[in-house]
Amino acid sequence: DDPPLSWPLVSLPLYSIDRFTKYHQTARSNGRGGIEPPPPPAADPEIEVEVYPKYGALPALRVLVAAAAFGRFSAVVRESRAPGFDRLFAATHAAALARAGERGGAFCDYPPGTSPEAEFHRQGLNNPLSNWRVTALNREYGLCATYPRLLAVPRAVTDEALSRAAAFRSGRRLPVLCWKDAFGVASICRCSQPLVGVANKRSADDEALLRAIGETNPIGDTLHILDCRPKLNAEVNQVKGKGYEHASNYAATRLTFMNIENIHAMRSSLKAFLAVLKKQAAAGETSMPELEKSGWLEHLRMVLRAALHAARLLEHDRASVVVHCSDGWDRTSQVTALAQLALDPTFRTRRGFETLVAKEWLSFGHQFAKRCGTIAPLERGAQSSEEQSSPVFLQYVDCVHQLCEQFPSAFEFNSLYLAELLHHLTSCLHGTLLGNCERQRADLPPTLPLWPALSEPRFVNQSYAPGAHTTLHIDPGAVRPWTAYYCRGAERIKMEQLPLLETRCSQLADETERLRRRLQQLASDGEAAEAAPAAP
Numbered sequence: 001d002d003p004p005l006s007w008p009l010v011s012l013p014l015y016s017i018d019r020f021t022k023y024h025q026t027a028r029s030n031g032r033g034g035i036e037p038p039p040p041p042a043a044d045p046e047i048e049v050e051v052y053p054k055y056g057a058l059p060a061l062r063v064l065v066a067a068a069a070f071g072r073f074s075a076v077v078r079e080s081r082a083p084g085f086d087r088l089f090a091a092t093h094a095a096a097l098a099r100a101g102e103r104g105g106a107f108c109d110y111p112p113g114t115s116p117e118a119e120f121h122r123q124g125l126n127n128p129l130s131n132w133r134v135t136a137l138n139r140e141y142g143l144c145a146t147y148p149r150l151l152a153v154p155r156a157v158t159d160e161a162l163s164r165a166a167a168f169r170s171g172r173r174l175p176v177l178c179w180k181d182a183f184g185v186a187s188i189c190r191c192s193q194p195l196v197g198v199a200n201k202r203s204a205d206d207e208a209l210l211r212a213i214g215e216t217n218p219i220g221d222t223l224h225i226l227d228c229r230p231k232l233n234a235e236v237n238q239v240k241g242k243g244y245e246h247a248s249n250y251a252a253t254r255l256t257f258m259n260i261e262n263i264h265a266m267r268s269s270l271k272a273f274l275a276v277l278k279k280q281a282a283a284g285e286t287s288m289p290e291l292e293k294s295g296w297l298e299h300l301r302m303v304l305r306a307a308l309h310a311a312r313l314l315e316h317d318r319a320s321v322v323v324h325c326s327d328g329w330d331r332t333s334q335v336t337a338l339a340q341l342a343l344d345p346t347f348r349t350r351r352g353f354e355t356l357v358a359k360e361w362l363s364f365g366h367q368f369a370k371r372c373g374t375i376a377p378l379e380r381g382a383q384s385s386e387e388q389s390s391p392v393f394l395q396y397v398d399c400v401h402q403l404c405e406q407f408p409s410a411f412e413f414n415s416l417y418l419a420e421l422l423h424h425l426t427s428c429l430h431g432t433l434l435g436n437c438e439r440q441r442a443d444l445p446p447t448l449p450l451w452p453a454l455s456e457p458r459f460v461n462q463s464y465a466p467g468a469h470t471t472l473h474i475d476p477g478a479v480r481p482w483t484a485y486y487c488r489g490a491e492r493i494k495m496e497q498l499p500l501l502e503t504r505c506s507q508l509a510d511e512t513e514r515l516r517r518r519l520q521q522l523a524s525d526g527e528a529a530e531a532a533p534a535a536p
Contacts, residue, residue: 012061012490015089015374016426017077018054022047022070049073053488054372054426055270055394057277060490090431090447098446109362109438111354111451116150116363119355122346123180131155131185131216132177137162144172146329146365146437152177154212161205168195168203170242173328175209178360179340185217186314188321190336190364192328193227193234196243207250213322214252220319223253226310227324228331231257237326258306260331261299263371263390269295270391277486286483297479303331303399304476307338314343315471329365330392336360338399342472349412349466350459353400354451365437366393374428397422401482407472409465417459419485419493424450457513 024047045067050059065073110116117134125132133155137143143151143166153162153176166172173192180187194206214223227234227244234244234257245255261269273296280286291297313319323339325331337360346352361368368374370388397418404411404418425433431447484494 012051012053013089013427013429014077015428016053016423018052018056020049020051020074020077022049022065024048053490055274055391055422055486056488057274057486058281058489088431088434088444088447089428090434091445093429094431094447095445097448108449109358109432109441111351111358112449114351114355114358116148116359119359120150120152122182124182125152125177125180132180132187135159135162141439144174145439146171147173147176148363148438152180154209154216156212156215157209161208165203165205165209168201168206169193170195171327173365174206175213175322175324177213178336178364179344181314181343184318185219186318186320187213187216188310188314188323188336188339189213190328190332191322191324192332193237193242193324193326194245195241196238196246197241198239200246202249210245210250210253210322214320217318217320220317221252222319223250224313224319224321225250225253225255225324226258226306226321226335227255228258228260228306228335229325230259230261233262233326242326256309258302258309258331258335260302260306260325260334262326263330263388263392265295266299266392266395267390269299270394272296273481274486277481277483281487288481291481297481300395300399300402300479301476303334303395304338304402304474304479306331306335307342307399308474308476310335310339311342311471311474314339329367330371330390333360333364333366334392334396334399337396338403338474341400341403342474345410345467345470348410348469350417350454353411353413354454361393361396362432362441363438367436368393368425368433369436369440372426372433374426374434393425394422398482398485401485402479403472403474404461405480406475406478407469408461409463410469410472411461412464412466413459414461415484416493417454419488420454420459422485423492424453429453 024045046064047067047070049061049063049065049070051061051063052058053060120126120134124130125134131154132152135151135153136149137159138147138151139149141147141149143163157165162174166174169175170192175189175191178188178190194203195201210223210225214220217223225245229237231244237243245253247253247255272294273291276287276290276294280290310321310323313321323332323335337356340356340360341347341353344352347356367388371390371392373386373389401415401418404413404415424430428434429448430450430453431441431444432450434447435441435444484496488494
């Protein structure tokens with residue numbers, strides 16, 4: 001008898017399904033140069049369905065579905081999208097574990113052993129001589145609904161002045177500190193665009209707040225404002241009642257536009273990029289000019305150039321910078337987080353990187369639900385939609401991957417780690433990357449935290465050399481397509497040469513650790529045997 005067939009088990013979270021295409025069975029190649037005729041008509045014909053994951057160029061599944069059942073199949077996929085917190089899988093999964101004797105985690109954006117207070121302390125804000133202070137003015141999210149509870153602000157500015165300054169920024173996202181050189185005075189602040197409008201409105205409190213931020217750095221004579229948008233986009237926003245800072249109103253500042261396109265351009269670019277990858281995978285060829293036409297690689301370069309510009313201002317000029325885009329939760333998070341990766345080796349460890357994601361993306365209100373299309377926001381009437389979706393966080397992780405390629409020994413984590421992080425961006429298994437801000441996640445039922453799931457030894461970069469790189473001098477021109485991720489199919493990442501080496505190194509490290517523990521046990525047993533009294 002023939003042995004039973006062994007089929008691989010493929011797991012594809014419903015929330016991570018981007019689209020599916022269906023084909024009625026037709027003639028196809030038999031693999032020997034001939035053509036197989038289509039199957040004869042059946043009473044219950046079948047449809048071949050290709051299921052594509054989000055951010056994937058190739059299908060994760062190809063299944064045959066009875067034509068009569070296809071409507072039910074597609075309904076399951078549609079109903080899984082944006083289910084709302086009351087039907088959230090992360091919550092029901094955690095509840096099931098709790099019934100089995102395990103516990104879901106209480107809300108916390110930060111990885112175990114870290115906190116906003118610890119990060120403030122590491123940056124030297126608790127020093128009595130510091131020009132910064134931590135305020136709990138937003139502890140009930142009354143100052144800004146999409147900011148964290150604790151904010152670091154200039155010591156010279158009162159809470160009352162902060163409240164007035166917030167009214168002049170889009171979404172009340174006023175300028176606050178996100179990083180300071182622990183051994184210096186240069187800093188990175190972030191905010192949203194000012195509400196200038198066509199009437200060129202002004203706010204004395206907003207101007208005073210930026211002046212106070214500049215004065216926290218007695219070395220730099222200019223506060224650099226990096227507007228992540230193209231200038232034309234900022235001018236269009238000014239017609240809508242928002243806009244950008246005019247140098248004549250903000251003393252000792254310099255405004256630079258970084259020309260990063262908006263979420264709609266990024267969404268269209270990724271779609272074109274994945275289409276080219278799919279076409280090239282089918283043809284078994286790679287054409288960089290075709291990939292470049294999609295614009296995706298150039299968008300990565302623009303984000304990296306902005307981060308490089310910010311890092312150079314802090315490292316070489318000892319200047320402080322304020323970064324914003326329109327709302328301050330998309331391009332702003334990309335630039336501030338990448339600049340900190342370039343400047344601060346702490347953020348290149350696994351725990352440090354997770355702290356950076358918690359701080360710049362989670363606490364400062366990147367809209368994961370809207371951008372990833374996973375769960376609907378809590379606000380009544382608000383809906384996630386294709387128009388609001390955009391691969392902003394994916395783009396950031398791709399940029400981090402580019403840095404890992406350029407500096408192979410600078411990061412404690414590897415590409416397997418980054419791919420696993422992106423898998424859980426849409427798996428909805430954990431509560432960490434859900435919702436649109438810290439305030440929303442605080443209202444979640446108990447869920448499992450993400451960070452412990454990323455602590456496996458296989459995610460460690462075996463080439464990591466702590467202290468080998470103080471500052472990373474990014475080369476935006478060295479960007480290459482991350483085909484191992486985008487062409488992964490049903491896997492977390494395609495096992496190309498580098499991921500295979502990373503996996504093998506991790507396996508060898510695990511085996512070395514197992515043998516080390518075994519030797520320790522044998523040595524301990526030997527000492528115990530020598531110490532035991534001899535038998536009479």
